[in-house]
Amino acid sequence: AEAVIAEDFMKFLMNGSLYQGSKPVMWSPVEKTALAEAEVEYHDHTSHQVWVRFKPRMVPQQNDIDLRTHDDLRAASVVIWTTTPWTIPQNRAVAFNPAIEYGLFEVQEVAENSTARVGETLVLANRLADGVMAAAKVTKFEKKRDVPASQLEQMGFEHPFRGVKDADGNVVTEWDYNVPILPGDHVTDDAGTGFVHTAPSHGDDDYQLGLKFKLPMTYNVEPDGSYRADLPLFGGQHIITPDGKEGPANVSVIKQLAYSGALLAKGKLKHSYPHSWRSKAPVIYRNTPQWFAAIDKPLADGMGRYGDTIRQRALTSIEELVTFTPVSGRNRLHAMMQNRPDWVLSRQRAWGVPLTCFVKIGAKPDDGDFLLRDPAVNARIVQAFEAEGADVWYVPGFKERILDGLHDPAAYDQVFDILDVWFDSGSTHNFVLRDRPDGVPDGIADVYMEGTDQHRGWFHSSMLQGCGTKGRAPYRNVVTHGFTLDEKGMKMSKSLGNIIAPQAVIDQYGADILRLWVAQTDYTADQRIGPEILKGTADSYRRLRNTLRYMLGALGGWDGVTIERDAMPELEQLILHRLAELDAQVRKGYAAFDFQGVFQTLFTFATSDLSAFYFDIRKDALYCDPVDSATRRACLTVMDALFHRLTTWLAPILPFTMEDVWLSRFPTDDESVHLHDFPQTPSAWLDGELAKRMERLRAVRRVVTGALEVERRAKTIGASLEAAPRVHLSPDLARAITDPDGFATLCITSGLSLTTDPAPEGAFTAEDVPGVAVVFHQAEGTKCQRCWKILPDVGTHKHAGTCQRCSDALG
Secondary structure (H helix, E strand, O other): OHHHHHHHHHHHHHHOOEEEEEEEEEEEOOOOEEOOHHHEEEEEEEEEEEEEEEOEEEOOOOOOOOHHHHHHHOOOEEEEEEOOHHHHHHOOEEEEOOOOOEEEEEEEEEOOOOOOOOOOEEEEEHHHHHHHHHHOOEEEEEEEEEEOHHHHOOOEEEOOOOOOEOOOOOEOOOOOOEEEEEEOOOOOOOOOOOOEEEOOOOOHHHHHHHHHHOOOOOOOEOOOOEEOOOOOOOOOOEOEOOOOOEOOHHHHHHHHHHHHOOEEEEEEEEEEEEEEOOOOOEOEEEEEEEEEEOOOOOOOOOOOOOOOOHHHHHHHHHHHHOEEEOOHHHHHHHHHHHHOOOEEOEEOOOOOOEOOOEEEOOOOOOOOOOEOOOHHHHHHHHHHHHHHOHHHHHOOOHHHHHHOOOOOHHHEEEOOOEEOHHHHHHOHHHHHHOOOOOOOOOOOEOOEEEEHHHHOOHHHHHHHHHHHHOOOOOEOEEEEEOOEEOOOOOEOOOOOOOOOOHHHHHHHHOHHHHHHHHHHOOOOOOEEOOHHHHHHHHHHHHHHHHHHHHHHHHHOOOOOOOOOHHHOOHHHHHHHHHHHHHHHHHHHHHHOOOHHHHHHHHHHHHHHHHHHHHHHHHHHHHHHOOOOOHHHHHHHHHHHHHHHHHHHHHOOOOHHHHHHHHHHHOOOOOOOHHHOOOOOOOHHHOOHHHHHHHHHHHHHHHHHHHHHHHHHHOOOOOOHHHEOOEEEEOHHHHHHOOOHHHHHHHHOOOOOEEEOOOOOOOOEEEOOEEEEEEEOOEOOOEEOOOOOOEEOOOOOOOOOOOOHHHHHHHO
């Protein structure tokens, strides 16, 4: 894997996307390394917040407006708000948004402990003025006028620390520079003051603004989160201490702001803040030299079918090449990919796969020969990694060994940063799928599956890596799942005592119950599990198992003689029609990873269509018909089709149970349900007209069974075979039901009569089935001791106590 990862990294080296840059990245002072977006998690954090005055240094120049119009801005301060006071020493500009409405406000009255001064004027966003004045404990103020963008953009400011003195009384010159005001779309009037303090070394928006206007970068913060030792006033002070706690830097800066007269207000703010996923300590944005993959640079790699840049390829892949389950994943990943910055590839750690590249000594990162790009060198590195592992990179003399005979080793430095672990994980499609006899020719994975948090993690890094090495997404499907909660929707934790271990579920119920619980849930959202939920799952399993057990019993001893579909009764043809429908639904469901839909469809079919309907009706023919009767053979033919399909369809969800069921019928060493594909189901089994007609019969049957249930509750009868109801039908329904004996079989009664006569008052009806009324009549005759039907001819045949059919069956 290490050799493949290095080989993939060198594809970025060769296609021109790799570069060394100095820009702010999320940095963990505890671990002393840069962090990728996926290595950061957000937690509530209480930060210092300050409102800081920036005093004018350059007065507006006279344009078309008389200079006197601007006189009031000479003494006005622009106010910024920040929750990172430690970045103030690195300030290089103030940003505003020309689309925001600003005003000049005069302070007229203040509370006793306010740091605002009566009579001073402040420039603020109109919409935010009330909040700023409240924070500064200003009890009365007045808006003097609007301040248009044309006036703001002519202003300039002093740094808040300009002219301060050190402990020896000497004037510090560190901050004796102009602070320009610059337009920026990232500035809003949702919070703050409408102005943004800009430190290009400590934020992406700040950095982008700095690039645009060529602001100087600062290097005041060391890898351990402390100010550089020679920084006046604050040298050596930590922002974040090595143990992840707040250092003295923020408080020191706030005190100096107060001392210099720049502090308008201060406070604390609890908000969501980035933390390292390992140390759980707060992180900072810090400007450091790092290695990046440029995601908007056109690549010269001959893989431009889906775009010339990594970002274009990623967005095209998301839009056109990848299926997302659930579909919301598409928009989520698309938004992240559309707005993300260049990919930070390097980390400063002692372990990991190294950035296998060399830089020319004396060259600058922008020079064309800064990076050594040589396929022969790359091949040697891969060969060495395959034979000895990535640690060989750190063996003394490795540079000379690799470059000898190709380039002068003395002319190049070896890079010792390591690759972001997300580059490693993003490479899995290559070192898992490549060069495998059972792999796919193009190396594109059929599916990537992980939790919803991986849109910014594995799915994301794999997309970037694939677009840089394959020219497209490395996967065809992305499936995301939620997380497991307890029955009450609470996160599981040891302190709450609500953890349910998978092994405990397996020990109590078996592995298939745990699998069935997964299949019954909507895995795309968070799932709940607990004792009561598992009891429900076990009940579903029991009911399904009973259906399968019944089929095994019915098929036991079957001679295998089948009947063609066209010769079957309509009831059997209906079941075959349902199988053909289900075949399409199951295949589509599995292809879409809709396991919940597949199981629910099959469970409903097994319990409602089969156990409660078909099996209930046909048990009479199975138990009582002659062995070679056409109805019985048709039923067994259908049972066999049901068996092969239900077992194979359910095998992915219930592999152990379906194997037990299969081997119960085919108990040979070379048999397994998992060696069989889903059976092909003839399209000729589909019969929509039959299904519609049978659905009407089932509706009438529901009315009949409803009428019998009334008599059963009244204890008039004990079983439906004690009844021979009279069914009053509308002419339309009467044309659909022409065989009273066949319909009696469908209703499981000993007899039944049909009529189109008007129903008498009191006849049983159902609101949802118009045109049907049922009048109860008890069956007349004697109960057959074999089939339990009550018929007039019982006792008149060869075998005593039997009806004609049963007597014939007995021989």
